[in-house]
Amino acid sequence: MSTPDHQSPKPDASRPESKDRVYRSPAGVAGGVLLLALVGWLGIDAIVTGEGRTPWLALAAMLFVVPLFVAFTLRPAVYAGADRLHVRNPLRVITLPWGQVSALRSGYSNEVVDTDGRKFQLWAVPVSLRGRKKAAQRQARQAAEASGKRRGGGGGGGLGFGGFGSLGGPVSESDGPARAEADRVMDELRELFEARREAGSAQGEVTVRWAYELVAPAVAGAVLVGVLLALG
Template structure:
């Protein structure tokens, strides 16, 4: 939980981990997805209303082929963490990993989850090299100003080093802060009996099936027009 100014409330840390999920998603991804869907929707509706021949049907077939992948890659990815499990919702599948099965998290060129002997990409937490460069400059300035935070500059080399969960750190990129926070939660709950169990992977068929059907219909319409 946080105060109104966005800072963590120290007195509610335990209750937050017990009752509330931490939710992470890419805000720029969500914004770009909404804009793409708005533009695509306008073009498809215009083609359906003003098109002739097979054009309206082709436009309708394009709707799931374009719209559902946009939803999958921009609006759907989410990471939820509580004191029992880590839930990673990727474009076309969901990974439900109890903390006892989580072997590690790594933020390289992308964020990766190691659980149940397998590796999974974490789409909801994109790695920004630009943000890392900005964090490096912030750490350099802090060191030059003899700021107490400068002692944490080494975390840039090793983003797994522990910092206070939920505490914003200008010397770390957002993706690295998320990884550190999740690792702290994993360490804290590794011995929790309720956090035991296997990794469960579920495919998102409500996105996969309509996209495949729309693609088949689109190809059929295009071939029929030739």
């Protein structure tokens, strides 16, 4: 599940310079931190206490897996600015001016489609079927409680709930329909897309760049592991 972070990233070669809404997956970041801590603990222990080729094999294995863990957990992010959508996926960085975006789609994954029909998955905004199910159940509860209020003349005594839902807070029609977090993020992106797609500053070319800073060490680590295993 992703949450928006309204802080502005520092300008660099891989991030847009304008003030952007930043979306990441808290679960992915937390999982990545735990995995890296585990790999660091096991790898350093093997390097310090291992014998023979074990330290070298551990070092090569760390060189292989650490970039992959970073790529698939800590790295993914979506930067939504006034002029463009900047998607940082595990191994690629895609920059799409809003004028080059054709659609933002949600299904079993969230993705952006450019005007050439190319699809790019938003890794930082993963779909949660469980979250959608909970949102649907909450929406059904809100509808049932609102119906009970109307039958009871708008007071809290219609069903004996005092105007509070099972989530512990007041339920009112102003709360709006319940939505899963990832779906709310996609709604925000669609609103920004519709508002900015015709802007002159939101035109340009789609750019796609491979994350060689992660691919290169991972490939080197895989080669070293293969060589060390082949040598016995």
